[in-house]
Amino acid sequence: MPFAPLRRTRGLAVGAALVAASLGLAACAGDAASTETSPAESADLGDLSVQLSWILNEEWSGELIADTEGYYVDAGFSSVNLIPGPSSGIAELLSDTADVSFTDALSVGAAVANESAPLKVIGATFQKNPFTIASLADGADITTPEQMIGKRIGVQDSNRPVFDAFLAANDIDASEVEIVPVQYDPAPLVNGEVDGLIAFVTSQSVTLEVQGIEVTDLLFADNGLPFVGHVVAVTDESIASDRERLKAFLVAEIQGWTDAVADPAAGAELAVEEYGADLGLELETSIASATAQAELLVVSDETAENGLFTISDDLQQQTVASLINSGFDVAAADIFDLSLLDEVYAEHPELIAYER
Template identity: 65%
Template structure:
């Protein structure tokens, strides 16, 4: 079984044009609807610097951020600079320590911190409408096509993904003792070399890399097997929402503009990753382009075409909460999501 993506949806030129106007409006007048009177508008001095913690290395996964930086969208939104800090990182620690203003993460990592630790964090939007996590295996090896196929297998799991994998097991009524968890890094070499039967991966990254080596692969996507949730979530603290609402809205505008470009031009997004932002990583151009094209299917959905990029509908919020409940995490949608800033951006 080889996972395949559906055909691309229509382009988003109209969205980009509309958000260009919105960006100028927010830059010129930071006092939008819903703003707290105690806030300090951007004014002539702007919002200053912002630190964005990325969930992964500087590859094509963050093409929208590269466009926003390269094309001046962050600057037009009122920022002196936006510092893109590479991962791997769930974003919880940098946000709580104050070393990051916003983090790209996933609903399970953030939901776990909120439900288990009472972390004062909120998801204010999501780049990926469906999460890209998968258990990758070789068709002539582990051939893990169903959750039950995990039983008795050796599964390579990265430390930062252990909470998420445990949630996947719980959602499918599988005890960790029924398989062998092997600590690995992010290079899928242990899978290719036969050291593990399955490997926790991204559909838009390692799955493409391994298949490009001429190996037939099998994927067990989390989103299709009991754990659908949003990913690459824009997450920040409750305090930042309360004290810097206009700053966050201006940031979202720049991000929407950047991701509109990324959806419309995956070739340039890939080039920016390979030649500019990730130049020191020696990224494979062909694999990078394949990933940039594939991830657009996660960014664009019928709901984002209707309501706008990053939007998380009530139905998708409910599905995410249900996934967390199946993973043993009790949490209400209002404790995890705050879409009011994004709503104001689109209203304005």
Template identity: 60%
Template sequence: MAPVSPRRIRRTALALSAVVVSALALSACAGSSADTPSTGSSDAAAGFGDLTVQLSWIKNEEFAGEYFADQNGYFTDGGFDSVNLVAGPSTGIPELLSGTADVSISNAVAVGAAVANEGAPVKIIGTTLQKNPFTVLSLKDGGDIATPEDLVGKKIGVQDSNLSLFNAFLAANDIDASALEIVPVQYDPAPLVNGEVDGFVAYLTNEAITVEQSGVATTNLPFADNGLPFVAETFTVTDEVLESRRDELKAFLVAEIKGWQDALADPDEGARLAIEEYGADLDLDPEKTLAGMLATNALIETPETDANGLFTISDDLQTQTVASLAGAGITLEASDLFDLSLLAEVYEENPDLR
């Protein structure tokens, strides 16, 4: 089996201090379009110019909604000359603070750590994934870890960057870390397949698919369904951009909603856009890309999004996210992390988007 790329280096960057400090220093001297405030609806008529979006990862199926929004002209319809999708990996926080990106696609852990630890002036304005994709992956004929209680007495492979999050997962399920053995691993699930560990911290949209497609039956224990829910693939901006460019951000969100509606409706085309166009230089595996597309879509649509619209984050989910972050040592109020006023205005002004 080919090694799996270390995609969670940027996903769960709980130790963001050095990065954020550098970015804060850069933000004091760097200029960008974020320094030019929007003056309201007249700007929409004149056009918003270019917008830069920092993606959290490479241009694979994870960003199919962005590809549809670009491909189908929703960004152009919204008044943008272009929307530049910059490939990661990145938490997106340094780019926001230095002014090299206007919007980042990040996650609540990275954003929360930057806000709590460094006072980074950023807010989450919506989220693609209602459920985070973390899981404890195991082999059905091996550890077969189907419940939190099944972790007891097992060897669990945990990457350094995910250790705080895994400990929060244990705490959320009243399991003492001494009741199991935590084994340091990298991001290739080979130790799981080879029987060196009973379980492996993984992504439902990545390693879980890789191992399953190798012909090995697996069991997943998703964090989101077992005591540690938090939002991921969040749209994040600086407070200054949120304050001064509201019409522009609303136009961006409208285009994104339309793009992700298309992605949910046509996962095959979403996979094709990743393989043949936006990620054409990545040599993406077609079978895994489509499986990743379907797994991603399953984390986006919930009864709440069906009722309230894509990207919305209910009060309850905000509270759950903040509680999950607290378990990882990140202490915040929901208002420190979220500002969903733009999204509320988008749906009020465009009820057909629900």
């Protein structure tokens, strides 16, 4: 049975503005709040290339903070190169042009199932995937999957597989909805060209909310298609031969995202003013997005208990079930290896307590 939809109001934008006002204080407090752990002070781990799935915006708050605060260097790396997308990151891993890729579980599952790709997920930034069907609260106001039937749904080409999986998970045939090809801009939804739009709950939906447009979000994760998002993917070979480097990377990631959760505005400011300065990002929107991301996707009851980036056995099985619904026949052991993260937290248990 589907969960109730997430309905957000302009309170998120107002809250974001208040966070923005505290940026100066947050900057001053950053050093005191940062985690002191440096597991590889004497190590020389060389350079690391990290392929991101999207542009250098606030989605990568933890990475931007880890880079700025020196957590990667503290972990032992000479440098960490954050390579912006869009990209699934799979080709880069298989061609050895990236050491680590941040991607989605569906891309990893498809590569493993269809190509026997030697890849594993070693952690996940998002406990929930951010996919949603966004609709206008004073328009179609789609609150259940069944309400998509007979509606015009805007679907990007790259998101057609996940939309098909969402339909299958809810026993809806594709012929029962009118699929309208769109890009990522939410304008077709605002203009009435579509009734609903595949969006990220932390991106297009937030953009509209900041503009004062009330949005109803039908989250895939709460309506039959739960899977982890922004997964950390690597090759089997790297797990075998570069285990300590990958563990050091995970430590720096946990430190960066600990800061990003504590102060979402910090990562947004870095994206707008430095890393994505040429992208035309708006600070208010970026702060709202980073705040929603931290609250809705990054943290959960399980991360509070076990630490950031962890993926419980139950969530692994939910992800596998979603992959099977998408047509990819895999088992949890085929795509997940959480042993490195287990070792990181066993060696540095202080990292578990990211809430402060």
